[in-house]
Amino acid sequence: MYQYDKFDQAIVDARVEEFRDQVNRRINGEMTEDQFKPLRLMNGLYLQLHAYMLRVAIPYGTLSGKQMRMLGHIARKYDRDYGHFTTRQNIQYNWIKLExxxxIxxxxxxxxxxxxxxxxxxxxNISSDQYAGAAADEVADPRPWAELLRQWSTFHPEFSYLPRKFKIAVIASQEDRAAMRLHDIGLELVMRDGVLGARVFVGGGMGRTPMIAPEIAEFVKADDLLSYLEACLRVYNRYGRRDNAYKARIKILIHELGADEYRRQVAEEFAHVKTLGIDPPLAELxxxxxxxxxxxxxxxxxDEIDRSNPAFAHWVDQNVKAHKQPGYAIVNISLKPVGGIPGDASSDQIDLMADLAEKYGFDELRVTHAQNIVxxxxxxxxxxxxxxxxxxxGIANAxxxxxxxxxxxxGLDYCSLANARxxxxxxxxxxxxxxxxRQRDIGELKLKISGCINACGHHHAGHIGILGxxxxGVENYQLTLGGSGAExxxxxxxxxxxxxxxxxxxxVERAVEKYRAVRVEGERFIxxxxxxxxxxxxxAIYG
Amino acid sequence: MVDVIRFRDDAANDQPLVSVEALSGQTNATAVRLESDEDARALLPYLNQLALIEVAFPTFRDGRGYSAARILREAGFTGELRAQGDVLVDQIPSMRRCGFDSFIANAPVDQATLDKSLNRYDHVYQPAADAALPVWKLRHG
Incomplete structure (x- = not known):
C-alpha cells in the first residue's frame, strides 16, 4: 500500500489547519454560510436534512487495518457508532457536528x-477495481496510476472550480468491476508492444442524462498521461456549460460537440500542454x-477448502473469488444483511474487519462501489x-x-436532494x-436504487434499477431494466x-419470476x- | 477608490480597460478586460502591447478564468494579470498559482487571513504558472 512521505504528510497536515481556520471563521461569524459553503464542500462536508454529513476519501478504495480502525473510532467518537460506505469507495458519517x-x-x-x-x-476521489493486485485477469496493478492521479489532482489550481464535479476511474482488466465507462474519465490500462499505457474514455456518467463514455484516445503512454488529462480537463473547464447545473457535466459537452470534435480539441490542447513539462518522470510512477x-x-x-459446513460452503461459493496467487483467495464481505441498510457498518464491525485484515489479509482492505468490503x-x-x-x-452474508x-x-432518510426514500x-x-x-437460484442480479434523479444509487446501471x-407529494418508484455497469x-x-x-x-418480483420462467441454461437475468x-x-410486470 | 491587491513591484497601469473586441482597432491600448466567456487566445496577437489584462469572475463558481490565466502565462505574458469580481480570499492562492498577480475583489479581503492562506502550503503536487516546484521534482531532482 502507498505510504505518505514527508511531502504528502505536510500537505495533508496543512489542510487540517486550513480547514480549522475556515471553521473558526465560520463559527466566529467572519464568514456567512454562503461564503463557507464552497469551502466546506471542497472538504466533503455537506449540510443534510438533519445534520452535517462528512465524506472521507478512501483513495481507490484501498486502506490498511489501522486506517479502517480509525474509521471505526470516528464513528464511535463523533457519530452514532456507524458509518456508510458509498458507491465511490468512500465512507460518510451522517451525524457530524461542525465544531x-x-x-476529525x-x-x-x-x-x-x-x-x-x-x-x-x-x-x-479516484476510483478503481477492488480486486487490484489480486485479480488474475489484470495486465497491471491500476493502483499506482490511481495514486499518481490522486497527487496530480489534489488542489489542482486550474481545476478546482470546474463546471461540475469530475470523477475518474482506473481499471486494468477486461472485466470491469468499477463501472469505468460511467465516469467523466475512465482509464483502462492496456499493454501495447510491451509498453503499458491507457485507453481513455471521456464523457460517461449517470445522473439525469446517463451516458456511456466514448473512447477518446486508444493509447496514451504513462509519461504523457497527465498532460493528456490536463488537455481533457482544460477543454472542459473552458467550454463546459455553466448556464445550467444539470447540463454542466462533461458528458453534455461531448454529446453537444460530438466525440470527434472533442477529440480534435483535446489533441490540439495536448500538443501545447505537452511542451510545458508537467509530466513527472517515469521514476515517479x-x-x-x-x-x-x-x-x-x-x-x-x-488450494483445498474443507466444505463440510454447508453455510460456509455457500459463502465460499458466493463471496470468495479466484486469486492470482495459488493457495490464496479474494474475500468479499457483504454489508447487505437482509433488513439492514446497504453499505452501513457499525464501529464494532469496522474494527473486526480491520482485525481480520491484519491477522489474515496482509493488512489490507478495499471498499467496493457496490458498498461492500474486500x-x-x-x-x-x-x-x-x-x-x-x-x-x-453478522456480516457473513452469502x-x-x-x-x-x-x-x-x-435517500430521503438523510439526503437533502432526495425525492423519495x-x-x-x-x-x-x-x-x-x-x-x-431462491436467491441462489435467481443468480447474479444487480439491483440498484436511487432516491432521486441524481442517480447516486446507480439505478441506470442496474440489471434492475429503481428510481424514486x-x-x-407522494413517493413513487419507477422501474428500469437492462442496465449494466460492467464490461x-x-x-x-x-x-x-x-x-x-x-x-x-x-x-420486481414479477420481473424476476418472468426471468425464471423463460431463462435458458446459463443465462443471467440480464x-x-x-x-x-x-x-x-x-x-409480465403490467399484465 | 478601488482596492487593488497587487503582487508586483512595477508602477500600476492606469490606462482605461478596453474590451477584447475593441482591441483590434486600438493599436495603442495597453489594458484589456477579458470576460469569463471570452477566449483568452484571442489576446495572443496583442500580448506585446499589453501591460494589464483583467479577467472577470462574475461568480466565484465560474472557474474559466483560471484556465485563461494559465494560457496567457504559458504564451509568455509577463504583464499584470488581474482577477476582478467575486474573488474569495480562499481562492487567491490557486489564482496566484495560475498566474494572477493582482486582484480586485467585490467583498473586502482580510489581509491577515490572506497572508496566512498564501503561506500555508509549503508544497504542491503539480507544476502551474508559478515558480513552485512540484513534489515529484523534489523527490527526483
Missing amino acids: DTPD LADLASVEMHAIQTSGNCIR ERISAYFAPPAYEQGLS LPFVAKRDLFTVWQALDAA NLDLVTDIIACP SIPVAQKIAERFADAE VDKK DVSIGKITGPGFDEDGIVDA DTYRRVGADSFKE
Missing part, C-alpha cells in the same frame, strides 16, 4: 487519510509502484476462521451479486427475497408507469432480458 470536523480531520491525517475533494466541482509490490505470499499452500489477500486455509468471525459479527446485494443511496425499499425487497435458496420520484455496459430502460412502495416490490426483449417483461 468537531477539524479534530486531524485524526484522519494521523493515519494518512483526508476528506480532500470528496465534494465540490473538482476532481473527486516506479517509486509509487514499489509500494504496491505483492505481499509476502507463503509458497506451496494448498479482503484481497486471504490464504484459503484461513477462510473458515475468517468466516466464523464474520458470522459472529449474497454477493445476488438480488439482495442491493446498492442504495441514503431508498432504504426502506431496499429492505422490503431484501425481505421479499430473503430465502437463500416525487409524484404530487457489458448499458443504460437501463424505464418499463412504464411507476409504483408505490409496496407496488415496486411486487413489480442475458435473458437482452434476449427476449423489454416487451415481454413489460407484459
Whole structure:
C-alpha cells in the first residue's frame, strides 16, 4: 500500500489547519454560510436534512487495518457508532457536528487519510477495481496510476472550480468491476508492444442524462498521461456549460460537440500542454509502484477448502473469488444483511474487519462501489476462521451479486436532494427475497436504487434499477431494466408507469419470476432480458 | 477608490480597460478586460502591447478564468494579470498559482487571513504558472 512521505504528510497536515481556520471563521461569524459553503464542500462536508454529513476519501478504495480502525473510532467518537460506505469507495458519517470536523480531520491525517475533494466541482476521489493486485485477469496493478492521479489532482489550481464535479476511474482488466465507462474519465490500462499505457474514455456518467463514455484516445503512454488529462480537463473547464447545473457535466459537452470534435480539441490542447513539462518522470510512477509490490505470499499452500459446513460452503461459493496467487483467495464481505441498510457498518464491525485484515489479509482492505468490503489477500486455509468471525459479527452474508446485494443511496432518510426514500425499499425487497435458496437460484442480479434523479444509487446501471420520484407529494418508484455497469455496459430502460412502495416490490418480483420462467441454461437475468426483449417483461410486470 | 491587491513591484497601469473586441482597432491600448466567456487566445496577437489584462469572475463558481490565466502565462505574458469580481480570499492562492498577480475583489479581503492562506502550503503536487516546484521534482531532482 502507498505510504505518505514527508511531502504528502505536510500537505495533508496543512489542510487540517486550513480547514480549522475556515471553521473558526465560520463559527466566529467572519464568514456567512454562503461564503463557507464552497469551502466546506471542497472538504466533503455537506449540510443534510438533519445534520452535517462528512465524506472521507478512501483513495481507490484501498486502506490498511489501522486506517479502517480509525474509521471505526470516528464513528464511535463523533457519530452514532456507524458509518456508510458509498458507491465511490468512500465512507460518510451522517451525524457530524461542525465544531468537531477539524479534530476529525486531524485524526484522519494521523493515519494518512483526508476528506480532500470528496465534494465540490473538482476532481473527486479516484476510483478503481477492488480486486487490484489480486485479480488474475489484470495486465497491471491500476493502483499506482490511481495514486499518481490522486497527487496530480489534489488542489489542482486550474481545476478546482470546474463546471461540475469530475470523477475518474482506473481499471486494468477486461472485466470491469468499477463501472469505468460511467465516469467523466475512465482509464483502462492496456499493454501495447510491451509498453503499458491507457485507453481513455471521456464523457460517461449517470445522473439525469446517463451516458456511456466514448473512447477518446486508444493509447496514451504513462509519461504523457497527465498532460493528456490536463488537455481533457482544460477543454472542459473552458467550454463546459455553466448556464445550467444539470447540463454542466462533461458528458453534455461531448454529446453537444460530438466525440470527434472533442477529440480534435483535446489533441490540439495536448500538443501545447505537452511542451510545458508537467509530466513527472517515469521514476515517479516506479517509486509509487514499489509500494504496491505483492505481499509476502507463503509458497506451496494448498488450494483445498474443507466444505463440510454447508453455510460456509455457500459463502465460499458466493463471496470468495479466484486469486492470482495459488493457495490464496479474494474475500468479499457483504454489508447487505437482509433488513439492514446497504453499505452501513457499525464501529464494532469496522474494527473486526480491520482485525481480520491484519491477522489474515496482509493488512489490507478495499471498499467496493457496490458498498461492500474486500479482503484481497486471504490464504484459503484461513477462510473458515475468517468466516466464523464474520458470522459472529453478522456480516457473513452469502449474497454477493445476488438480488439482495442491493446498492442504495441514503435517500430521503438523510439526503437533502432526495425525492423519495431508498432504504426502506431496499429492505422490503431484501425481505421479499430473503430465502437463500431462491436467491441462489435467481443468480447474479444487480439491483440498484436511487432516491432521486441524481442517480447516486446507480439505478441506470442496474440489471434492475429503481428510481424514486416525487409524484404530487407522494413517493413513487419507477422501474428500469437492462442496465449494466460492467464490461457489458448499458443504460437501463424505464418499463412504464411507476409504483408505490409496496407496488415496486411486487413489480420486481414479477420481473424476476418472468426471468425464471423463460431463462435458458446459463443465462443471467440480464442475458435473458437482452434476449427476449423489454416487451415481454413489460407484459409480465403490467399484465 | 478601488482596492487593488497587487503582487508586483512595477508602477500600476492606469490606462482605461478596453474590451477584447475593441482591441483590434486600438493599436495603442495597453489594458484589456477579458470576460469569463471570452477566449483568452484571442489576446495572443496583442500580448506585446499589453501591460494589464483583467479577467472577470462574475461568480466565484465560474472557474474559466483560471484556465485563461494559465494560457496567457504559458504564451509568455509577463504583464499584470488581474482577477476582478467575486474573488474569495480562499481562492487567491490557486489564482496566484495560475498566474494572477493582482486582484480586485467585490467583498473586502482580510489581509491577515490572506497572508496566512498564501503561506500555508509549503508544497504542491503539480507544476502551474508559478515558480513552485512540484513534489515529484523534489523527490527526483
